[in-house]
Structures are given as structure tokens and as C-alpha cells.
Amino acid sequence: xxxxxxxxxxxxxxxxxxxxxxxxxxxxxxxxxxxxxxxxxxxxxxxxxxxxxxxxxxxxxxxxxxxxxxxxxxxxxxxxxxxxxxxxxxxxxxxxxxxxxxxxxxxxxxxxxxxxxxxxxxxxxxxxxxxxxxxxxxxxxxxxxxxxxxxxxxxxxxxxxxxxxxxxxxxxxxxxxxxxxxxxxxxxxxxxxxxx
Numbered sequence: 001x002x003x004x005x006x007x008x009x010x011x012x013x014x015x016x017x018x019x020x021x022x023x024x025x026x027x028x029x030x031x032x033x034x035x036x037x038x039x040x041x042x043x044x045x046x047x048x049x050x051x052x053x054x055x056x057x058x059x060x061x062x063x064x065x066x067x068x069x070x071x072x073x074x075x076x077x078x079x080x081x082x083x084x085x086x087x088x089x090x091x092x093x094x095x096x097x098x099x100x101x102x103x104x105x106x107x108x109x110x111x112x113x114x115x116x117x118x119x120x121x122x123x124x125x126x127x128x129x130x131x132x133x134x135x136x137x138x139x140x141x142x143x144x145x146x147x148x149x150x151x152x153x154x155x156x157x158x159x160x161x162x163x164x165x166x167x168x169x170x171x172x173x174x175x176x177x178x179x180x181x182x183x184x185x186x187x188x189x190x191x192x193x194x195x196x
Contacts (some may be wrong), residue, residue, distance in 0.1 A: 019138070033162040039064055039085035040159060046077050057083065083163035089155040096151040098183050103147020107139035 033039060033054055041050045043063065053065040055072055063074045064085060115132030 031084040033083065038157075038164075040084040040086075041075065041080060042082040043075075044081045044165065050075075054085070072182075077163075078195045080163065081143045081165050082161060085161050086160035089157055091152050091155055095154060096148050099151025099154075100144040100148035103143035103145070103150070104140040105143070106147075107136035107141075108144025111136035111139045157168075 028100070035054055036055055037054045039052060039054045039062075041052075041064065043050070050064070050066060050073075051071075052066040055062075055063040055065060059077065059108075061074050061076050062080060065072055069182050111132045115128075115130075118132060119128035
């Protein structure tokens with residue numbers, strides 16, 4: 001009975017090893033980042049992110065220059081969770097639109113508030129504040145344009161993930177209760193996204 005159990009354990013282990021070797025390589029795990037790119041490195045231990053200029057990225061290490069320094073630092077890839085490469089500075093349409101809407105709200109709100117205030121002060125006039133209410137529409141348009149220009153002038157950096165440790169296939173082998181062997185296979189699904 002014990003010999004048959006060992007045979008089943010070995011067969012499961014061999015099947016798992018064969019399955020891992022037959023899986024296609026995960027192409028999203030490591031992409032090419034050009035030397036000279038601005039990179040952001042996320043350490044595996046959860047420490048602070050590091051940014052700098054990429055010197056070289058290899059399978060076992062990454063070398064970069066932090067900030068504006070000429071000194072190079074090398075980190076083993078075993079201590080890196082993710083690497084992002086800068087995709088350049090861009091303006092965001094959402095930020096521009098949001099800033100424009102805030103400006104429109106401020107322009108229109110200001111005119112309506114002035115209209116209400118004028119009615120409170122001069123409550124005998126039936127057309128009190130009418131000029132302010134009419135002026136609310138051009139004020140909203142002017143506020144929208146001003147806000148949109150301010151939002152459009154703000155640039156933010158886009159990042160593309162070029163390395164992700166969690167995107168690798170893993171074979172997990174360990175003991176199980178009653179002298180059994182547990183075999184697990186971790187296969188990632190999905191594609192990496194961008195960070196901002």
C-alpha cells in the first residue's frame with residue numbers, strides 16, 4: 001500500500017513538472033526597456049520606490065542611475081517586484097475636462113450668488129438680479145475656458161510596466177497531512193496595466 005502511494009506521489013510530481021515545462025513562456029513578464037529610459041523600480045520587500053535612468057536590464061539584475069546622479073546602482077532581479085518605464089509626459093483629457101467644469105461652476109455660481117445678494121439688498125425691484133442671472137452663462141463659458149487651459153497645462157507622466165514578478169508561472173511542492181505530497185501550479189491570467 002505504501003509503495004503504491006509513493007508511486008502516485010511521484011507520478012503527480014512528474015506530471016506537474018512536465019506541465020510547467022510545456023507551458024508557453026509568459027511574454028508579458030519581461031519586456032524590453034531601452035537604456036536611457038526613465039524607470040521606476042518597485043522593490044520586492046515593499047520598500048520605497050526608486051526612480052532613475054536605466055543603464056541596463058538583464059535577466060538577473062537591473063542597473064540604473066538614481067535621479068541626476070552619475071553613480072550607477074545595481075539591484076538583483078530577485079529583489080525587484082515590478083519595473084515601469086516612462087512613456088513620456090502627457091496632458092490628460094479627463095483632467096482638462098474636470099478643470100473646465102470646475103471653472104464653469106465657479107463662474108456661474110459667482111454670478112448667481114451676486115444676483116441673489118442684489119435681490120436681498122433691493123427687494124422692492126421685481127427684476128432684481130436679472131442682469132447677474134443673464135451674465136451667469138457667459139461667466140460659465142469663460143470659467144470653463146479658463147479652467148480647461150489650467151488643466152491642459154498640467155502634465156503627468158505615463159508609465160508602462162516592463163517587468164512584473166507576479167506574472168511568472170510557479171510550481172509549488174510541499175508536504176500534506178498523512179505523509180502525502182501536495183503539488184500546486186500558479187498560473188497568472190490577465191495582462192499588466194499602466195500606472196500613473
